[in-house]
Amino acid sequence: MSTAPTQRTEKKTEVGSYFISNYPPYSRWNADAISAVEQALHQPPQVSTPLGLYLHIPFCRKRCKFCYFKVFTDVKAEDVQRYVDALCKEISMVADLPVMGERPFRFVYFGGGTPSFLSPKQLTTLADRLRQHISWDGAEEVTFECEPGTLSETKVKTLREQVGVTRLSLGVENFDDKVLEENGRAHLSKQVFTSWQWIQDAGFANVNIDLISGMVGESWDNWKENIRRTIDLSPDSVTIYQMELPFNTVYSADILGNKIETPVADWPTKRAWVDYAFAELESAGYSVSSAYTMVKDASKVNFSYRDNLWTGADLIATGIASFGHASGIHYQNLAELEKYYAAIDDGRLPLGRGFVPTKHQLLVREMILLLKRGYLDIGYFRDKYGVDIYQQWADAWQNYMQSDYVTIDGDTIRLSRAGLLRADALLPVFFEDEHQGVRYT
Ligand SMILES: C[S@@+](CC[C@H](N)C(=O)[O-])C[C@H]1O[C@@H](n2cnc3c(N)ncnc32)[C@H](O)[C@@H]1O
Ligand code: SF4
Numbered sequence: 001m002s003t004a005p006t007q008r009t010e011k012k013t014e015v016g017s018y019f020i021s022n023y024p025p026y027s028r029w030n031a032d033a034i035s036a037v038e039q040a041l042h043q044p045p046q047v048s049t050p051l052g053l054y055l056h057i058p059f060c061r062k063r064c065k066f067c068y069f070k071v072f073t074d075v076k077a078e079d080v081q082r083y084v085d086a087l088c089k090e091i092s093m094v095a096d097l098p099v100m101g102e103r104p105f106r107f108v109y110f111g112g113g114t115p116s117f118l119s120p121k122q123l124t125t126l127a128d129r130l131r132q133h134i135s136w137d138g139a140e141e142v143t144f145e146c147e148p149g150t151l152s153e154t155k156v157k158t159l160r161e162q163v164g165v166t167r168l169s170l171g172v173e174n175f176d177d178k179v180l181e182e183n184g185r186a187h188l189s190k191q192v193f194t195s196w197q198w199i200q201d202a203g204f205a206n207v208n209i210d211l212i213s214g215m216v217g218e219s220w221d222n223w224k225e226n227i228r229r230t231i232d233l234s235p236d237s238v239t240i241y242q243m244e245l246p247f248n249t250v251y252s253a254d255i256l257g258n259k260i261e262t263p264v265a266d267w268p269t270k271r272a273w274v275d276y277a278f279a280e281l282e283s284a285g286y287s288v289s290s291a292y293t294m295v296k297d298a299s300k301v302n303f304s305y306r307d308n309l310w311t312g313a314d315l316i317a318t319g320i321a322s323f324g325h326a327s328g329i330h331y332q333n334l335a336e337l338e339k340y341y342a343a344i345d346d347g348r349l350p351l352g353r354g355f356v357p358t359k360h361q362l363l364v365r366e367m368i369l370l371l372k373r374g375y376l377d378i379g380y381f382r383d384k385y386g387v388d389i390y391q392q393w394a395d396a397w398q399n400y401m402q403s404d405y406v407t408i409d410g411d412t413i414r415l416s417r418a419g420l421l422r423a424d425a426l427l428p429v430f431f432e433d434e435h436q437g438v439r440y441t
Contacts, residue, residue: 011266011267011268012262012266012267013214013243013244013245013262013264013265013266013267013270014245014255014262015245015246015247015252015255015256015262016244016245016246016247017244017246017439017440017441018242018244018424018425019241019244019424020368020369020424020427020428020440021369022323022330022365022369023357023361023364023365023368023369023431023435024355024357024361024365024431024432024435025431025435025438025439025440025441026332026440026441027438027439027440027441028355028435028438029330029331029332029353029354029355030353030354030355031352031353031354033329033330033331033353033354033355033356034331034351034352034353034354036329036354036356037326037329037331037351037354038349038351040099040326040327040328040329041094041097041098041099041326041349042097042098042099043098043099043327044098044099044101045099045100045101045103045314045327046327047101047103049103049312049313049314049327050103050106050107050308050313050314051100051101051103051104051105051106051313051314051315051316052105052106052107052108052109052304052305052308052309052313052314052315052316053105053107053108053109053134053136053315053316053318054108054109054111054315054316054317054318054319054322054323054324055087055091055108055109055110055111055115055318055319055322056111056112056113056317056318056319056320056321056322056333057083057110057111057112057113057114057115057117057118057319058070058071058072058083058112058113058319058320058321058337059071059072059073059075059080059083059112059113059114059117059118060072060073060112060113060114060117060147060186061073061114061117061147061149061150061186062184062185062186063184063250064183064184064185064186065183065184065216065249065250065251066183066184066212066215066216066243066245066249066250066251066264067249068244068246068247068248068249068441069112069113070113070320070321070335071112071113071114072113072337080117080118080122081122082341083319083320083337084118084122084125084126086340086341086344086345087126087318087319088126088129088130089344090318090319090344090349090350091130091133091134091318092132092133093344093347093349094316094318094349095133095134097316099314099316099326099327100316104135104138104139105134105135105136105138105139106139106140106141106304106308106313107139107140107141107142107143107304107305107308107313108136108139108141108142108143109142109143109305110142110143110144110145110163110165111143111145112145114145114146114147114150114171115144115145115146116144116145116146116147116150116151116155116159117147117150119155120152120154120155120158123155123158123159123162123163124158124162126163127162127163127164136164137164139164139166139304140166140302140304141166141167141206141302141303141304141305142163142164142165142166142167143165143166143167143168143169143305144159144163144165144167144168144169145169145171146159146168146169146170146171146195147171147186147187148170148171148172148187148191148192148195149186149187149188149191150187151191151195151198151199152198153198153201156168156195156198156199156201156202157198157202159202160202160203160204161202165204166204166205166206167204167205167206167207167208168199168204168206168207168208169207169208169209169210169239170192170195170196170199170207170208170209170210170235171187171210172192172209172210172211172230173185173210173211173212173215174211174212174215174218174222174226175189175192175225175226175229175230176189176217176222176225176226177189178217179215179216179217179218179222182215182216182217183215183216183217184250196233205236205300206236206237206300206301207235207236207237208235208236208237208238208239208293209230209233209235209237209238209239210239210240210241211226211230211238211239211240211241211277212240212241212242212243213240213241213242213243213270213271213273213274213277214242214243214264214265214269214270214273215243215264216251216263216264218265218273220273223273223276223277224276226277227276227277227280227281228280230277230281231280231281231284234296235296236295236296236297236300236301237289237293237294237295237296237301238277238281238286238293238294239292239293240274240277240292240293240294241292242267242270242271242274243264243265243270245262245264246441247441251263251264267422271421271422274421275417275421277294278294278417281294282294288374288420289301289303289373290303290306290372290373290374291372291373291374291415291420291421291423291424292372309325309369310366310369310370310372310373311366311370312325312328312362312365312366313325314326314327317331317332317333318333319333320333320334320335320336320337320340320350321333321334321335321352328356328357328362329354329355329356329357330354330355330356330357331351331352331353331354331355332351332352332353332354333350333351333352334350334351334352335352339352359385360432361432362385363381363385363387363389364430364431364432366381366384367381367389367430368427368430371413371415371423371426371427372423372424374414374415374420374423375412375413375414375415376389376412376413377411377412378390378411378412378413379411389413390408390413393429393430396429396430397413400419400426403418404416404418404419405418405419405422405426406419
């Protein structure tokens with residue numbers, strides 16, 4: 001087992017994945033595990049496990065050149081209708097699954113793609129039809145991802161009043177129109193400012209702004225201006241991703257196919273930009289909530305989806321290519337639209353692949369995900385898994401302490417700012433030997 005952080009992140013932004021959202025790597029999941037997934041879904045839950053729902057909306061106005069999600073553009077109204085119908089039917093099927101038990105949904109997440117691509121009428125119909133089968137009125141968090149140019153005053157009100165959204169996440173990414181256009185974004189900065197007023201007026205408990213450090217064309221001056229404008233808007237939280245170029249982005253195809261130099265700033269520069277942003281946000285009263293997220297008022301903002309997911313909650317996945325987790329088993333829905341529709345039309349769950357993790361793999365998963373928060377409580381893992389995570393990976397921790405990425409104080413392992421800025425690069429060292437160096441997605 002190697003104990004050095006990935007060298008790749010010390011220099012150029014090459015094609016490949018950086019962000020780690022699960023373990024074992026997705027490339028190891030397969031269709032053989034589907035029978036185990038079916039079994040888990042058809043058995044009652046472990047009662048105390050929190051339950052969440054993820055709904056995937058795969059449409060966007062335009063495909064951003066850096067985006068690696070499976071999205072569809074140039075779709076007609078009837079294509080969207082067909083998808084919404086299928087999603088409602090899928091929800092009616094999952095609502096009857098024994099794994100639901102008597103549990104209410106603790107958190108709901110409308111993700112994409114662009115959920116705000118749906119019109120106010122489609123949103124109201126979707127919410128009404130879903131409510132015939134499930135209720136999320138008691139959920140502590142209902143998140144909805146929005147692309148600024150898709151919003152209207154009516155839509156924002158619909159999200160708050162009809163859909164019951166409590167946390168709205170706005171994909172701002174950058175405030176400079178030239179940078180937005182260069183990267184293939186469908187929106188311009190003006191739409192951020194117009195929609196911001198509607199969002200404020202609607203009164204969501206929580207509003208998040210997404211930014212990307214390392215968009216093509218970004219410079220120090222542009223970045224400083226981005227942070228100044230973000231602080232001016234004063235969102236409840238700010239999420240900053242470091243630009244990565246997984247295999248299926250437009251930029252990646254250009255780099256690999258046309259052999260062009262990477263157009264994205266190198267990793268040290270992207271980290272320096274995040275470091276600057278974190279420092280400025282701290283001066284404005286924000287505090288660190290994870291390697292990517294700063295919050296304005298830690299007592300007010302809780303991340304139910306993130307925190308429950310990281311600690312092993314059940315997540316019922318709906319929609320094309322969605323990722324779920326039930327009674328300790330990972331699964332993903334079919335990723336091709338026609339196959340997804342065929343399953344739903346036949347009254348079958350659209351399961352595509354899965355993975356049955358061992359107890360050790362669940363420990364690795366939880367530890368690496370929780371480390372993204374910036375600290376780990378050794379006692380928590382001792383109680384939950386009967387394992388001393390410091391002893392188990394003593395070489396890796398010592399190595400990281402020598403590099404000044406980590407400090408250890410009693411039962412707390414803590415990332416330094418330098419460690420936090422490269423958090424994802426520090427995680428593969430904890431993977432089992434068979435998962436070292438394999439493609440992540
Ligand atoms: C599903 S999108 C959010 C909603 C909407 N689709 C939008 O883009 O406004 C989730 C977020 O992923 C981030 N993202 C997408 N591709 C990325 C990449 N290659 N590197 C880093 N972050 C990326 C962006 O910050 C984006 O806001
Ligand atoms: S970043 Fe958002 S808007 Fe752009 S293609 Fe990806 S999902 Fe769609």
